[in-house]
Amino acid sequence: MSIKSVAAKIFAGKIYRQTQKWAKKPVETQQKVFNNLIRNAKQTEFGKDHYFENIKNIEDFQKHVPVRDYEDLKPYIEKVVKGEEHILWKGKPIYFAKTSGTTSGAKFIPLTKESMPAHIEAARNAILHYIYETGNSKFVDGKMIFLQGSPILTEKYGIKFGRLSGIVAHFVPKYLQRNRMPSWETNCIDDWETKVDAIVDETIVEDMSVISGIPSWVQMYFERLEQKSGGKKIGEIFKNFNLFIYGGVNYEPYRAKFENIIGRKVDSIELFPASEGFFAYQDSQKEKGMLLLLNSGIFYEFIKADEFFTENPKALTIGEVEIGVNYVLIISTNAGLWRYNIGDTVQFTSLSPYRVIVSGRIKHYISAFGEHVIANEVENAIKEATAGTNIVISEFTVAPQITPTSGLPYHEWFVEFEQEPENADAFAEALDNSMRKQNIYYDDLITGNVLRKVVVTKVSKNGFQEYMKSQGKLGGQNKIPRLSNDRKIADNLR
Structure with a gap:
């Protein structure tokens, strides 16, 4: 020593x-x-x-x-x-x-x-x-x-x-x-x-x-x-x-x-x-x-x-x-x-x-329907949905889809996978179940048919890095918000 x-x-x-x-x-x-x-x-x-x-x-x-x-x-x-x-x-x-x-x-x-x-x-x-x-x-x-x-x-x-x-x-x-x-x-x-x-x-x-x-x-x-x-x-x-x-x-x-x-x-x-x-x-x-x-x-x-x-x-x-x-x-x-x-x-x-x-x-949340989802909840949901699986997440963010082309509104999860789920529907179901368990307001919205269950949208490899680069925020202390109450990040990722 x-x-x-x-x-x-x-x-x-x-x-x-x-x-x-x-x-x-x-x-x-x-x-x-x-x-x-x-x-x-x-x-x-x-x-x-x-x-x-x-x-x-x-x-x-x-x-x-x-x-x-x-x-x-x-x-x-x-x-x-x-x-x-x-x-x-x-x-x-x-x-x-x-x-x-x-x-x-x-x-x-x-x-x-x-x-x-x-x-x-x-x-x-x-x-x-x-x-x-x-x-x-x-x-x-x-x-x-x-x-x-x-x-x-x-x-x-x-x-x-x-x-x-x-x-x-x-x-x-x-x-x-x-x-x-x-x-x-x-x-x-x-x-x-x-x-x-x-x-x-x-x-x-x-x-x-x-x-x-x-x-x-x-x-x-x-x-x-x-x-x-x-x-x-x-x-x-x-x-x-x-x-x-x-x-x-x-x-x-x-x-x-x-x-x-x-x-x-x-x-x-x-x-x-x-x-x-x-x-x-x-x-x-x-x-x-x-x-x-x-x-x-x-x-x-x-x-x-x-x-x-x-x-x-x-x-x-x-x-x-x-x-x-x-x-x-x-x-x-x-x-x-x-x-x-x-x-x-x-x-x-x-x-x-x-x-x-x-x-x-306090400004990064989703409450488009009064659910007030916070970052800790979506991070816990990712942790629970990937536990015991081979799924590996590189990055993710969540935004509301208030005016879908058809069906009920929903929370859209943009996820960049290192290792994708074998069953995408089961992964989305696990995310949704975790959110309902953590947030009673979100659960009420699902139960009351105000929202449908989460939709997972796959982001291409390095997609988040490319987005940050396009915003002049690549590296340093910059980071992707976990949540947005609008579609600014979501529409860019699309």
Whole structure:
């Protein structure tokens, strides 16, 4: 065992003990975060506009500050982008993470000297918790790859702009620099397909032990490796590859495909990062869900998803949530986002400690007939429909068909198969049965002959990649929505 491997185990124990201290005091920890946020922002323009001087408790805060999305906060953000100081947070941010907005065009999310360290520490601590629980630290001696955006940044008014994953690339600790792949030059390639080919060329001869990225794009990397090697399994190319780190989407729909192309099972760590903050990471291989980071400069509120669009929905704090309820995640951060709706919905799987799963997006659902189907439900349906079969799914999305040429309306599932079902009707039936079991509103619509059962439409190989390419969203942090309440994606795939 190397010195680095031994040191990693020691450090993992230290971080685990530190985590336990705040995890065992969740309400107290969040209250401290809240107090610190209000104290530091009193003299900002936002703080003055919302009477932060008079805020004594969380109830005052909720009274003075409405829940906002990016469009609502945009007038303040535009001032910060122009270089003005003390607008949302003291001073100026050190970075703006540029993201693709579906309704707002490009979005610019501030990162401050107070918020930036949490992004780095959370990713590190996820790996350290894995080491602490499993005792496996051998992988730190191998090569590690993080499929991410270009680290090339622009600068304006003393603030640097770039993709979050590209910004984070500047913070890789020195002790990982020798292990990190790909090279800086390759990482700077902007065109995703060119970049993946260059990464394949660089890594195929290396001892890769850790691979990280959004599953759909890691899958593309694996397929290129397989082609380059003449059909070898990834586990054969990288004999010491045993840890996959991912975020952004649920891994379960990809798991069978990954295990097939790798040739064996590998451990995985799920992360919940976003430009707005690093919210959670998987702290245990034995427990479901990710540990919600309550001490990272983020104050959380939770609004029940089925109440979110009603007038004055109640916002709950960490001590008021329940297991299994679908909540819209609302955050206030030390980057200057105040009661900000990031669009994600979560469900708690544990209250001691507080662990969550990402259940979907509040804007990504199907409710064309009042059924309000969410991402977690369709992902569970795929998992159940393929369990115990040889069916392997590469990618999928679901949309309503409200005006079919004949017959009743239906939910249309667009599926790209790696291994097709022997009986397509039985597969569609299994999807439908799972959806009816999970969603009583959907079941009522089927029973009442308002909807007919699901229709599965096969997407040609690499069809989803071609669609993303046509939208200028190939690679990086971009991902296919699991659900749409309209036919925009569906009609393109057709």
